[in-house]
Amino acid sequence: MxxxxxxxxxxxxxxxxxxxxxxxxxxxxxxxxxxxxxxxxxxxxxxxxxxxxxxxxxxxxxxxxxxxxxxxxxxxxxxxxxxxxxxxxxxxxxxxxxxxxxxxxxxxxxxxxxxxxxxxxxxxxxxxxxxxxxxxxxxxxxxxxxxxxxxxxxxxxxxxxxxxxxxxGTQVLVPPKPRLQEDAGSVPDLRDIKGQETAKRALEVAAAGGHNLLMIGPPGSGKSMMAARLPGLLPPLDAAEALEVSMIHSVAGLLEGGRLLRRRPFRDPHHSASLPALVGGGSRAKPGEISLAHMGVLFLDELPEFPRGTLEALRQPLETGRATVSRANHHVTYPARVQLVAAMNPCRCGHLDDPALACARAPKCAAEYQSKISGPLFDRIDLHIDVPAVSPADLSLPPPAEGSAEIAARVARARAVQADRYAREEVPPGARPLRTNAEADGELLERVAAPDAPGRALLTEAAERLKLSARGYHRVMRVARSLADLEGSTAVRRLHIAEALSYRRMAPGR
CATH class of the missing domain: 3.30.230.10 (Ribosomal Protein S5; domain 2)
Incomplete structure (x- = not known):
């Protein structure tokens, strides 16, 4: 038998x-x-x-x-x-x-x-x-x-x-009931950060459109604090997203007690993480941090301290939204639609803009330090912002009136506009529906984010002067579309293009 x-x-x-x-x-x-x-x-x-x-x-x-x-x-x-x-x-x-x-x-x-x-x-x-x-x-x-x-x-x-x-027939097993992860507590509030109004604005724009963000500033300026508060600005996972994200965590064995995730993942690996740990792989081709952060945030602190090969391996997943692990006995693909948030010092000592604290090798040390970030990876980041040191005068001020709740409400309205916009678009067989402006591309991007005549003229002139690549050109359009959505504007205007361009650097160190 x-x-x-x-x-x-x-x-x-x-x-x-x-x-x-x-x-x-x-x-x-x-x-x-x-x-x-x-x-x-x-x-x-x-x-x-x-x-x-x-x-x-x-x-x-x-x-x-x-x-x-x-x-x-x-x-x-x-x-x-x-x-x-x-x-x-x-x-x-x-x-x-x-x-x-x-x-x-x-x-x-x-x-x-x-x-x-x-x-x-x-x-x-x-x-x-x-x-x-x-x-x-x-x-x-x-x-x-x-x-x-x-x-x-x-x-x-x-x-x-x-x-x-x-x-x-001597015992009856009761059917189990679906369970969600318990609320792990409140997310840190953006009201805790004093000053840094420009950085907070960039954080709001990044949350609204799902854009990648790079913060450059001296030690202690609040870069890590702001990144930790980004999940509090993002809308919760809907039912389909929760199931998709939880499947990855289930395969990785990270679902505690069989409970599905409620919040968007926030993964912050140490800069000593290996390539398989970040992208996926190992003897059993397990998902890496970029897949575990699917539909959420991948925060890379001290970006230049990551191994060069590990950072370069992020380029394809950031572009395609999936991480493919190819080994002799494995060839698997994991979803990896993440929002990359990175932070770095301007140079190794971190005090490039302060002559009293900068090292003797400035500014050459800054060029060497920032050159660890390759141009192609830098080009895939939508928002580049400088985060200056917080002055004692700012620290003595009372907490700001606007916190995470108020900003999250604006982000939710902008996300709702995007969800309604892309729900009307036809999706090719086998493709996943778009959810945010950061995912729009090609003819669709030209249709939904086309600026008015003054905005188009500004974008064309700026692209020539700043030597923007085609990818950089389109990423400026995506950011401008998110700025318009935050404002409640159906059209992308010149002022949206101007602000989007202000968040764009030409190259590392420039």
Whole structure:
């Protein structure tokens, strides 16, 4: 007899159906797992054997063969424990095969038979629903699986014994309920920052249109503080965005308690982060920081201190909105539609504009330091702003009257205008709908962000004098469109083009 159990393997956030085939036959006593398993899957033998022993069951003295089909796909992860155990229980006659085949199963087994959480339950649940099957997963992941839809039959037992009793009719498993992450507390308020009115204005524009932002200023001028307050200006994730972002975090094993995300991600990796950590990769091609920040903010503090190769690897994801990880045994693509916010000092000592504090190598040290940022990466940043040191007079002032709540309200209105504008646009098959001005391009950008005659003349003249690239030209149009949306203007006028140009540098250090 051959028992079959459905499970999945992951290629990025894409899900592939796996057929777990379990056979018992005469011959030399053995327990073999074939089908290109990795070390974690190969060790399932001992975990499954111990879990069954904890239930008072022993494996028959027969030759046991477990085949994971298709056999040419690498099988990774501990979530194969549960489907292998269910296959063994089926072939031993403990569980009915006609019931097991109706489900897709994944979960790790502890030695005492309890089911421990695994990653990837949310995309597995969506795949099971599409295949008109139910899903069996650990109890800790049940709330995550329930988000796939009300029509999905989810069994989320805490132990293997509870699952057996459910199929035997002696115990009923209660369907899990969808769960959201609890509010981690209030986001820091922009009212805490005194002075820096120009930087606050740029932060509002960046939030309104989803634009990339670079802040250059001396140490202690508030660059990191303002970046940390950007999430408080952004609208919350809608249902579709929350599901999309949570799928990435699910594959990475970062959903706490199976709860879906409510807020937009804010990722701030240290400048010592490696290329695989930032873009994705490693032995199992896991998503990197740029994908974990999908639909949110990726903050890179001390930008020139990141390795040159790591920064250059960001160029393609920032342009295409996806990160492709190519390895000898992996080729996966993760979504990476992020808003890049970066901060840096003007030079290594940080005090280029203060003769009393600047080092003896100024201004040459500034040119060397800022040249670590390549022109192509610099060109992909929409807003470049100088953040001067805060004076003692500004620090003595009372807190500003306008805080994050007031700015967030204006950002929400501008985002609503953009959502309505791009909802009317036809989307090519397989493409994701546009949400912000930062994503508009080509003919669509020319149509929605075309300036009036004076604005067009200013943009053309400035592009010639500043030697703007075609990318820089279009990014100025995008920023101008966001400025018009903040103002409530249907047309992009000369003053919007002028302000957008004021946020644009020609090149690093210039």
């Amino acid at each position: 051959v028992a079959r159990v459905n499970t999945v393997a992951f290629q990025g956030i894409e899900v592939m159906d796996i057929d777990v085939q379990v056979q018992m036959s005469g011959g030399i006593v053995a327990f073999t797992i074939v089908g290109l398993p990795d070390k974690a899957v190969g060790e399932s033998r001992e975990r499954v054997r111990a879990a069954l022993h904890a239930l008072g069951l022993s494996l028959p003295a027969k030759r046991i063969t477990v085949n994971l089909a298709p056999a040419d796909v690498l099988k990774e992860g501990s979530h194969f424990d549960l489907p292998i155990a269910l296959g063994l229980l089926t072939v031993m006659g403990v569980l009915p095969p006609d019931e097991i085949v109706r489900y897709s199963a994944l979960g790790e087994l502890a030695l005492d038979g309890t089911l421990t959480p695994v990653s990837g339950v949310l995309p597995a649940a969506i795949n099971a629903l599409a295949g008109e099957r139910g899903l069996i997963c650990p109890a800790a992941c049940g709330g995550e699986a329930a988000w796939a839809g009300e029509d999905l039959d989810v069994l989320a037992p805490a132990t293997l014994l509870a699952l057996i009793n459910h199929f035997k």
